[in-house]
Amino acid sequence: MLSTREIKQRIRSITSIKQITRAMEMVAASRLKKVESRVLASRAFTEKMHSVLSHLVSSLESTHPWFAEKEQAVPVIKVILITADKGLCGAYNNNIIQKVVKFIKEKTGKEIKLTLIGKKGNLYFSKGRYASLVEKYIPESVEKLGYGHVQALAGQLIKEYERNEFGELHIFFTKFHTVMQSFSTSMRLLPIDKGAFESKEKKTRGEYIFEPSAEQIIGNLFPKFVETRLYQCILESLTSEYAARRVAMIAATDNAGEMIEELTSSYNKARQSAITKELLEVVSGAEALVR
């Protein structure tokens, strides 16, 4: 059993850990609030763009090159992975990294090129067996990636796609649902899934006026769409990261509280038993004197 002094020291150190986790929880909560409003706004943008596109697609006669599957001809798959820059956010990083690893294992025979956003993903993939797959690491912190950065990245990817340097583009990110719930998931950005735009608004065919032609608008709108989707995925991930960190820190604070309680009770027990022991010694000493 620990001495009262040691227990006291432990209680002190856990109390300060608790203070730290509580502070981190609050920081995550305030950041979460900020980024949550951004993610909602960008969702509005993506949704509107999706509806405009579905109107456009349903009035197109021919299939546009953006929809064409070219995985067979160009067996290169690009993967964008969004992780956090820091740990201490539960299973957030690990979940999404494992998804990518699984994906890589499934796609044997295809060449996979990774683009990493976030330090944690880079730490995992830049060493070990998958190091050769890493094509690019974006060193800016996820938090500071603005729309401008995303535009540049998307622009470059689109150019490479048009030059047939890769056949598919997948993005792995964590979709934010509520603070307690987010889903690590993946989505195919290119070629664009035509099914997603069809069926819903068939009746609008031929009713629209297009200026310039529908083909031309689509040619300009699709790169934008890829851009906004990418931007949105980044925001979703960032929101999930803060949510995950907040939840992890709440749990840590609770655990620290429980531990302090336990230690306090064993401290009291140790103190009590020390007192009992001393009393016994005094009493038995006195008795020995009487004899």
Add this chain to the structure above:
Amino acid sequence: MAKTFKLEIIIPEKVVYSDSVQSISADGTEGSFGVLADHAPLITELKTSILTVNDANNRTIQFALDRGFLEVMANNVVVLSDACVKEGEVNVEKARAEKDAAERTLSGGGSAEEKEKAQSILGRANTWLKLANK
């Protein structure tokens, strides 16, 4: 009161404007046009330009747009743009700085890609300034 319709101006970062309006006039890539209530369905591209809105109380509000797309569908107008500012909210200093930087790039030697980018920044900065100096 004139008939109104719903206008939403959305950029990736936020919803800039969402309200009932009487009319808007915009600069499309194929020329200027106006939209009133009950306009036929339309999808068009917009230039980097100033969008004028007449709201439900007949006040005129102007927005500067950095290109974009406009959709009219059943009295719902959606404007999607890269960037947009409302009149009176222009950051003049920033726009000036951007303009200067873009002009330097254009006059200096650089790749065609850089110049193209600078040209579009210059266009945006000019539109922003035009809105501010109105």
